Amino acid sequence: MAAASFFRRWTAENDRILQAKSGELFMIATPKKAILQTNPKASYLAYKSEIDAAIQRVLDSGFYILGEEVAAFEQEFADFIGVPYGVSVANGTDALEIALRACNVGAGDVVLTVSHTAVATVAAIELVGAKPICIDIDPVTFTIDIDHLEAEIQYLQQSSELGTLKAIIPVHLYGYPANMPAIMELAQRYGLYVIEDCAQAHGAMLDHRKIGTWGDIAAFSLYPTKNLGAIGDAGIVVTQREDLADRLKSLRQYGWRERYISDIPGMNSRLDVLQAAILRVKLKYLNRDNQSRQTIAQTYTTQLAHLPVQLPQVAENVSHVYHQYVIQVEQRDNLFNFLKQQGVGVAIHYPLPVHLQRAYQGRVSPHTGDLKTTEQLCQKILSLPMHPFLTTEEVQTTIAELSKWFKD
Template sequence: MVPLFDPHPQHARVRTEVVQAVNEVLDSGQFIMGPNVQNFEDEAAVYHGVKHAIGVASGTDALLLALLAAGVGEGDEVITSPFTFIATLEAIYQCGATAVFADIDPATMNLDPDATASVVTERTRAVLPVHLFGQAADMKPFLELGQKHNLRVIGDCAQAFGARYHGTSVGALGDAGCFSFFPTKNLGGYGDGGLITTDSDELADAVRVLRNHGSRTRYYHDVVGYNSRLDEVQAAALRIKLRHLEEFNESRRAVAAIYDQELSKLGIRTPKILDGCHHVYGQYTILLSERDRLRDALQQRDIGSAIYYPVPLHRQSVCRDTFQELSFPVCEQVAEECLSLPMFPGMTEAQAREVVAAVAEVL
């Protein structure tokens, strides 16, 4: 048996440190906005090479608060990918803006810069590229597009903590980067949590006010805000795991190297790495026409797999009326052919080769 994701190997690696750190929080009695939150934010900012890192309650909140802090609101349009988790779309809707989709690149499955440029209008306020499956989107054209049209560029980095684009962390690209600490992520917590990274003093200040009920000083509220604070227990655990992140990501990359070498022999389309990109494999996603047959056969062999994402956002019932006339052919084709294979820190070479052998047997 090889699960799609197994948290136990990485937890075993950090368990002693995490238990000690959490016990110290419990003994302190300070659970909200304590020293671990501040220290984690400082350490995360250094890791990404930015001035500010602000902890929030979830990756979804990170997207929402970053958009709001960037001035996105009612009447604005935000361009993003239809091939991502619905949180990306939710954040746009929740700040009162209108989502505009552009098709994806067939090789990387990330937002296509040319398709994005073709749907910019006078109402476009921001571009929200997703660094899907652990690889940075091709950011240079997005940044140039933002400069040309005075657009905010905010990265959905939920699946890409540790990914780099020509040596720069995805969290340092554009106006802000938005991360999730959902347990399966590259830097996964023990519950929900999120982070916003930015070099903008103005944006960082706005996020800090928004996450704390619109307040800078207790009981004095400047705007209508949110209760979206990263808690002290999660911050303490994440500080430990951040110190081990490069080790965990290299473990993922070692598994990906085995997959790349062996699966390419079978004619399977393995992940395409853009020049200058450091992929951290939040997921390892292949493309093949016999996707459903392979998925069913792997399940029979107790090998995990998953389809990210079977229904593109423009086909979701929650917004079908808005986008029913639209078609994004590349996205729709990828949704029919994509399959993510087991991938997690601490996955062994034997497990990776068991997956490869099962795929070869089936195909």
């Protein structure tokens, strides 16, 4: 099929890079000039003096595992989201895995999610021994299709041969919230856990309510390119339920409730204290950084409106935080190559849906309907440069080069 063929061609070319970061599979055109698709270093430089001071504070403290610095970040992030409990972990994949374990999802269970996502979403489900099944997505929001979700739930409720349907993982992709009111209604009707994958939606809102407050539990990646990113791997899980918070704390450190005594089987997934200190600095500026993303997105939307591309559409009750600004365009591959040659950093998130990747083919597809929208979109999507520190000149150059390609 076309997507798989393009993926094979792309991996064969020396001037493109295949990256698998925290399970996140995407293509990046490496720019010749300084317009980067994302720029974690700029985030460090913007807050350098405070970050350097925070790092020195940790080094001077002599306390390097968990402790007050980590606890302070956990509470500050929980307060930002609007929940009472935050439990930090080593990375975003662990955040999903530990969230699943806290909800007692394991062998013999089934979890519904999407195929248009970072591989980490599906990998985490398999890490706990459960079976992932992928649902198609809405062509406008790129998030889980509610009608297809309900059809698959009804099928699985009537068929026990695959296992016990236990949870839904909606992915808030590119900074846009999934339809949480509809998802929660289905979950409550059928008795399912909802574990929000918020890896790309730090600060996003739906109906004036933060993403991460809707489900039973929510997992955030704090990878360097995220809206809130560490300088290394990091993750956090948040919840409104004290019982789940207690399990999360135990699970992330060998199942301990008291040191060296494991009450439940756990793992080792602790947030590094240096990363906690860095994240405390950057969290103070997250709203401002998200506003910068929104301003850049508005510029793109206004000045690209005349071109034959499909731009992101945002509902009135949504606050989109633009982890990515994703357009849909015919002849995407040609445009990708052209922008690369002009030095404009663009990306494809994601070039091949999870269900079409060799590791998952034939194992995660739904039993009702198909994944047609997912497969079609992966051939048209293109992520433009998007981070809070893009200059006006860089944004205008990106727009000009896009316009030039269509004109020529």
